Each structure stands twice: as C-alpha cells, then as structure tokens.
Amino acid sequence: MSWHEEDWLQLSGVQHFAFCRRQWALIHIENQWAENFRTVDGHLMHEHVHDQESRESRRDRLTVRGLAVHSAELGVSGQCDAVEFVRDPNGIPLRGREGLWTVYPVEYKRGRPKAHKADELQLCAQAMCLEEMLCCTIPEGALYYGESRRRTVVQFSPELRGQVRDSLAEMHELYQRQHTPKVKPAKTCNACSLKELCLPKLPGRKKVADYLSAAMEG
Secondary structure, three states: OOOOHHHOEEOOHHHHHHHOHHHHHHHHOOOOOOOOHHHHHHHHHHHHHHHOOOEEEEOOEEEEEEEEEEEOOOOEEEEEEEEEEEEEEEEEEOOOOOOEEEEEEEEEEOOOOOOOOHHHHHHHHHHHHHHHHHOOOOOEEEEEEOOOOEEEEEEOOHHHHHHHHHHHHHHHHHHHHOOOOOOOOOHHHHHOOOHHHHOOOOOOOOOHHHHHHHHHHO
C-alpha cells in the first residue's frame, strides 16, 4: 500500500504514540500542546542541532542536518536531526559525491536512555524512510542523549521494524477516525507536558476540546 501525500502523518508522532497513544492524539488530532521544562529543553537542543551548518564534511564522513525524509509506504514524513554518510566500498552512490557511502541516522534527545522504546522506534522510522528514499539498507543508527553526552547504538531489527509498521498502521486508523484514546493513568503522566490538558481525572471525556469548549461556555 502507498499513502497519498495529503494523508502522511508526522514522523515525530511515532515517539509520542509509543510513549502514550492519548498524548499522540491530543497533539496530532486535537492540536493540543503545552510546554514544560522537558519539552523546552528538548526544543532548544534540536534548534541547536539544526542551526548548525546543514552540511559538514570531514575526510570520509559527510554529516547532513535537518534532512527532510518521507515514506509513501508508511505514510509518514519529517526530519532527521542528523544523517551521517560514511565512505564505504559497500555503500551507495550519492549525487555530487565521489565513491560509495553508508547511511547512519542520529537522533538527539535530552536526558538519558529510557526504559521504553519510544526513541528507538522514532529513529527506526527515520531509517525506514531513508531506506525507501535512497534504495539502501540501514542496519543501525544512534541516539545521542544530552545528559550522558554519549551515543546509544540502535540495531534496526525485524522486531523493531515490525513495531514501527504496526504503530503507524494504528496511528493512521485513529487519525482517519479522529479518535482520541481514553485515559490510562500511569507513573509517566507526572512528567507529561499535557498532564493538565489530558485531564486524567475525567476518563469519561471523549475529547479535551469538548471539555474546554464547555468550560468556556460556562
């Protein structure tokens, strides 16, 4: 199946969806958003990454920042924080560059590695977009965490790729229905910037927008 461009979802939503389906729906279906320290700090990190030179070449390594990617098969589009192209005889040709190159996506995150796989799924989705665009195979990438200042290598296993496909299939289904999942309170709710908008104490509400509208009318 190939999705029409007007139906593509935001690639960043893969991370939101894996962390909390309701959070994803509030942001991407209901267009609700709120900032906290974590989101502001994360935005500043990504702005710093993207504000640097879009292309940086050092010997046998070319780094491209803020690279736009998409996948018609997955129905998703977005940006990669950084993609490193490393000269390798087993790589692929690049327009305007001599030799062959391997492809290595790198995503920048605040904090440290997490117990859940939301960051890994987002990075894997980026790799799957790059594979479709460049007709190549990308076995791994890396997550760079600001707190530890170290990279965590992520292997793009068949299981991880399957989770990306399953997540996006469910995201498309919910988006087409314009359906926001009900609240499922968890410990992670306390760290969520949408805690107040999500209204976890009101599980009967179908949409936050309905609640806000009723409150304003009252």
